[in-house]
Amino acid sequence: MLGTLLYGERDVRVEDVPRPALQEPTDAILRVVAGCVCGSDLWPYRGIDPVRRPRPMGHEYVGIVEETGAAVSLIRPGQFVVGSFFASDNTCEICAAGYQSRCVHAVGVGGAQAEYLRVPLADGTLVATADPPDADVIPSLLAASDVLGTGWFGAAAAEAGPGKTVAVVGDGAVGLLAVLAARQMGAERIIAMSGHADRQELAREFGATDIVQERGDDGVAAVRELTGGLGAHSVVEAVGTQASMLQGIGCTRPGGHMGYVGVPHGVQLPGEQLFFAEIHLLGGPAPVRRFLPELMGLILQRKINPGKVFTLELPLGEAAEGYRAMDERRTIKALLRP
Numbered sequence: 219m220l221g222t223l224l225y226g227e228r229d230v231r232v233e234d235v236p237r238p239a240l241q242e243p244t245d246a247i248l249r250v251v252a253g254c255v256c257g258s259d260l261w262p263y264r265g266i267d268p269v270r271r272p273r274p275m276g277h278e279y280v281g282i283v284e285e286t287g288a289a290v291s292l293i294r295p296g297q298f299v300v301g302s303f304f305a306s307d308n309t310c311e312i313c314a315a316g317y318q319s320r321c322v323h324a325v326g327v328g329g330a331q332a333e334y335l336r337v338p339l340a341d342g343t344l345v346a347t348a349d350p351p352d353a354d355v356i357p358s359l360l361a362a363s364d365v366l367g368t369g370w371f372g373a374a375a376a377e378a379g380p381g382k383t384v385a386v387v388g389d390g391a392v393g394l395l396a397v398l399a400a401r402q403m404g405a406e407r408i409i410a411m412s413g414h415a416d417r418q419e420l421a422r423e424f425g426a427t428d429i430v431q432e433r434g435d436d437g438v439a440a441v442r443e444l445t446g447g448l449g450a451h452s453v454v455e456a457v458g459t460q461a462s463m464l465q466g467i468g469c470t471r472p473g474g475h476m477g478y479v480g481v482p483h484g485v486q487l488p489g490e491q492l493f494f495a496e497i498h499l500l501g502g503p504a505p506v507r508r509f510l511p512e513l514m515g516l517i518l519q520r521k522i523n524p525g526k527v528f529t530l531e532l533p534l535g536e537a538a539e540g541y542r543a544m545d546e547r548r549t550i551k552a553l554l555r556p
Contacts, residue, residue, distance in 0.1 A: 220556065222331035222537045223272040227265030228545075230275070230538040238329070238336035243289035246340035248281035248299065252360045253330045254528065255540045255552045257390045258481045263541050266483060275537075276331030276554075277303035278364040280356060283344075290340045297346040300359050300514060301337055302367070302506035303327050308342030318342070318507040331537055333556040345510045351518065357525030357553055358517045361395065365551070366513055366524040367506030368479050369395030369456065373403055375477025375500040376452035380404040385430075385441050385469045388456030389417040391527040391551040392479060394424055396454040398524060401425025402516070405452070409444060411437055411465075417550065420526060434461055438468035449474060455501070458482045464491075472496045479504055528553040 221235035238247055253276045261267045283297045293299065306313055306321035313321050325338050337343055351359060358366075369392045378384045378400040386396045389412035400408050401424060409428045410421035418429050430440045442449055449471030455462055458480030467487075470476045478501030492499075516522045530549035532540050533556075540552030 219333040220534055221329060221333070222275045222534070224262055224269055224275050225272050226269050228263060230263065230541050232535050232537050235274070235332065237334050240285060240287050241336065242338060243287035244339050244341065245287045246283055246290055246293055246337045246344065247285040248279065248335045248337060249284050250279055250281045250330060250333060250335050250556050251298070252280050252356055253332070253534070253554045253556070254278050254360060255331070255537070255544055255554070256364060257392065257544070259541070260545055261481065261483060263545060274329035274332070277326070277328055278360060279330035279335055280360050280363060281335065284334070286340060292341040293344050293346060298350050299344040299346045300363050300510060301327065301344045302510070303364055304503065304506070305338040305343040306507055307339050308507060313342070316505055316508045318505045319503040320505070331534065331554055333534070343507065345514060347514065347518065355517055355520070355525070357528045358523055359514060360553065361391070361524040361527060362506075362510060362513045362517060364506060365391040365527065366395045367509050368392045368504040369454070370399040370509050370513065371504035371506070372396045372454035372456060372477040372479040372501070373399035373452070375475065375479075376454050377475040378403045378405045378452045381406050382451040383407040383409065383445055384452040384454065385409040385411065385450035386454045386456065387411050387462050387466045387469065388480060389414060389421065390456065393454070393456035394420055394527055394550070395524050396456055397421050397426050398424040398522060400452070400454075402522065409441055409450065411441075414547070420550070423526070434465060435468070437465050441469040445471070451475070453477070454479065456480050458485065460485050463487065467492065467495055467497065470495065470497045474498070475500070477501055527551045531555065
């Protein structure tokens, strides 16, 4: 089968690789219907995360179940399923509390930019649709497997809701979908921090009421000016750099909440600034499995269309172009069709 491998900095290759097989009785094998390139994939692509050996790429997926292990009882062959980038049993105490990404048996799901994929802990990780979905909603269901669930977690962690002003730092797919999530949660005002016209347009379509183009201290000043000098009630940080974290903290009013979901690189929080900020912080890898049933329901009822973040679609064999286009900001997110 074809699979995408990252050999090193900016070296993406689609090659013949072994088709995955069941390894544990709790596994499922999927035929991937759609995968995609994630913004977090760009860290190793750009050489920021070292790659010591060819790495199978991709952790976002929707597909058809081909085969299941003997211990799988809830998922069956032939079903269309959506899964998370972390496999979880969905039964342990941590899962029951809603943090499936930190399940006591959690294991990463990788290699989804391929024709077939092995998913561990299938019963706890995968959610099936009642019927095969219409083709036009598949991009949105794919978004639910990570970027929508991650943006949703960021907004939930920031306690977005009625009467709240929400500021979103980052205009990638996660940030844009945090805007959508905040609107769905009933936020009164949503400030999208973006310097790119195409992304600003989509942010407004998803529910942003204000756009702030400035970054850093200037961006903080602009948000505070829009909020009577107080800052936003809720802030979502969706980048993962030192600058974005400090920008997010600075935009949050005392007593407010910040959800941080950007994968951190080189982030060190200044203790004294954080101490006197007096804000609530919650973040980490999103427990996408917690939100999947609700998000899939909204998508299948056509109440939301998060698939609009996919502004480029390519055959799997052209995955390298998807990486280049995202790296060069020629597209928001690249969808790959095996």
